[in-house]
Amino acid sequence: MTIKDARGLAMSGADQAAADAFEAALAEFQCYVGNPVGTIEAALQAQPGFTMGHVLRGYLYGSSSEAPGMREAAASFEAARALPADARERQHVAALAALAAGDFAAAAQRWEALLVEYPRDILALQIAHLVDFFRGDARNLRDRIARRLHAWTKADPGYHAVLSMHAFGLEEMGEYDRAEERGRESVSINPRDGWGYHAVAHVLEMRNQPEDGIRWLSSTSAKWAPESFFKVHNWWHLALYHLELDQTDAVLKLYDGPIRSERSAVALDLIDASAMLWRLYLRGQDVGDRWREVADTWAATIEDGVYAFNDAHALMAYVGAGDEARIRQQLATLRRSAEAGDGSNRAMARDVGVPVGEAIVAFGQGRYCDVVERLQHLRPIASRFGGSHAQRDLLDLTLIEAARRAGDRNLFAALASERGSSRPRSPLARRYREAAQAA
Numbered sequence: 001m002t003i004k005d006a007r008g009l010a011m012s013g014a015d016q017a018a019a020d021a022f023e024a025a026l027a028e029f030q031c032y033v034g035n036p037v038g039t040i041e042a043a044l045q046a047q048p049g050f051t052m053g054h055v056l057r058g059y060l061y062g063s064s065s066e067a068p069g070m071r072e073a074a075a076s077f078e079a080a081r082a083l084p085a086d087a088r089e090r091q092h093v094a095a096l097a098a099l100a101a102g103d104f105a106a107a108a109q110r111w112e113a114l115l116v117e118y119p120r121d122i123l124a125l126q127i128a129h130l131v132d133f134f135r136g137d138a139r140n141l142r143d144r145i146a147r148r149l150h151a152w153t154k155a156d157p158g159y160h161a162v163l164s165m166h167a168f169g170l171e172e173m174g175e176y177d178r179a180e181e182r183g184r185e186s187v188s189i190n191p192r193d194g195w196g197y198h199a200v201a202h203v204l205e206m207r208n209q210p211e212d213g214i215r216w217l218s219s220t221s222a223k224w225a226p227e228s229f230f231k232v233h234n235w236w237h238l239a240l241y242h243l244e245l246d247q248t249d250a251v252l253k254l255y256d257g258p259i260r261s262e263r264s265a266v267a268l269d270l271i272d273a274s275a276m277l278w279r280l281y282l283r284g285q286d287v288g289d290r291w292r293e294v295a296d297t298w299a300a301t302i303e304d305g306v307y308a309f310n311d312a313h314a315l316m317a318y319v320g321a322g323d324e325a326r327i328r329q330q331l332a333t334l335r336r337s338a339e340a341g342d343g344s345n346r347a348m349a350r351d352v353g354v355p356v357g358e359a360i361v362a363f364g365q366g367r368y369c370d371v372v373e374r375l376q377h378l379r380p381i382a383s384r385f386g387g388s389h390a391q392r393d394l395l396d397l398t399l400i401e402a403a404r405r406a407g408d409r410n411l412f413a414a415l416a417s418e419r420g421s422s423r424p425r426s427p428l429a430r431r432y433r434e435a436a437q438a439a
C-alpha cells in the first residue's frame, strides 16, 4: 500500500513511522520551532530509502544561505536521486539539485510547475516562499501562495502556514489591511506559527505603528519565542520599534538579551545583529565592543560567497569593528561572486551586493559622497539581493545619513521629505525634516 502524507500525496519509500516523522518535521518547519532537521534525520536513519525525507532534509539545509548548509543540501540530493520517485517527487529532487547549486530561479520554476499540478504540496510552497524571500520576489511571495488557495480549506492540516505565508506576501506588496487580517487568522488557528506573528509585525513596521508593534510582539512572545529557531528575528523586529521611538536603552537590552545573548553563528541571526548595530551606528550611538563579537562570528563565512545579502551584513560588522583586513577580504569575496559566483548569487552580488558593500565601506571611511553615488539610484532594484522592505530600509537610512554628512542639502531635503511622507510619526524622520529645513 502506498503511504500518503496528510494532504493525500504519495510518498515513495516511506512506512507509517517515516510518514509520521515527515508530518512532525513539517509541522515544526511551518512554525519555525523545534528541530525539524533532527526529526527528519531520525526518520531517515530508520528508513534510508524515504525519498521525500531526503528532500525535506535538503530543503531545510538549502534554506540556510550558508556554505555548510548548501553542502548538506547537495548530499541530500545525492541520496535522493537514486531512490524510487513518482513524477511529483522527481520534480522535488530536480528542484533540490537547483537549490543546492544556488540556482534560485531554476528551483523556483520547478516548484511552480509542481505546484500548478499539486497545489496542496505545502512543502514545495514553503520552500519556494523562502526562496522568493531570498530573491526579494515580492510578487511571488504573495501570488505563489494565492495561486494555491483554491485547493485549501480551513480544515486542512497546515492551513495556518498557508495563511501566514500569504500574509507576509500581502505585506511585501503593500496590502497591509489584508495582510494583518490573514496574519492574525493564522496565529489564531496555530498560536505557534512564528511566521504569522512576523507578518503582522511587518505590517505594523511598514505602517509606522511602533507602539502597536511593541504591544503585538511583547504580548505574544510567550507563544512565538519558546523553542523557535526564528525567534531572534522577531525579537529584532521588537527592537526596531523601540529604535523608532528613540528608546535606545530598550534596544540595547533586547540586543544584549534575546537577540545576541546566545552568540548565534547562524547567518539569519547575524544579519539581525549587524542590521541593528548599523542602525545605531548611523545614529552616532556608541555600541561599545559589540561590533567585535559580531565581526568575529561572521568571519567564518568570509570566503564563502554564498549569498550577497549575508556578505553585505558581514561587511557592516567589519566596518563597525574597524577591521581593515576583513573589510578587504569580504569585499574581494563579493567581487569574486559578481564575476564568477554560483547560481543566482552572481547577479545578486553584481547588481546589488557589490555597490551596497562599497557604500558600507565608504560610509565607514567617511566618504559620504561615494555612499550617495553607490546608493542613490540603486534602491529601486535593491530587492534583487533579497530580504524584506524592513531590512532594506537600512539602505534608505544609510543614504539619508550620508547625504546629510556630505552636506548635500538638496538631496538631504529630498530624502527627508520622502521619509517624513512614509513615516509620519517617526521622531527620526521629523529630526531629518527639521535639519533639512534649518539647512
Ligand SMILES: [Fe+2]
Residues within 6 Å of the ligand: 198, 202, 233, 237, 388, 390
Ligand atoms: Fe522580518
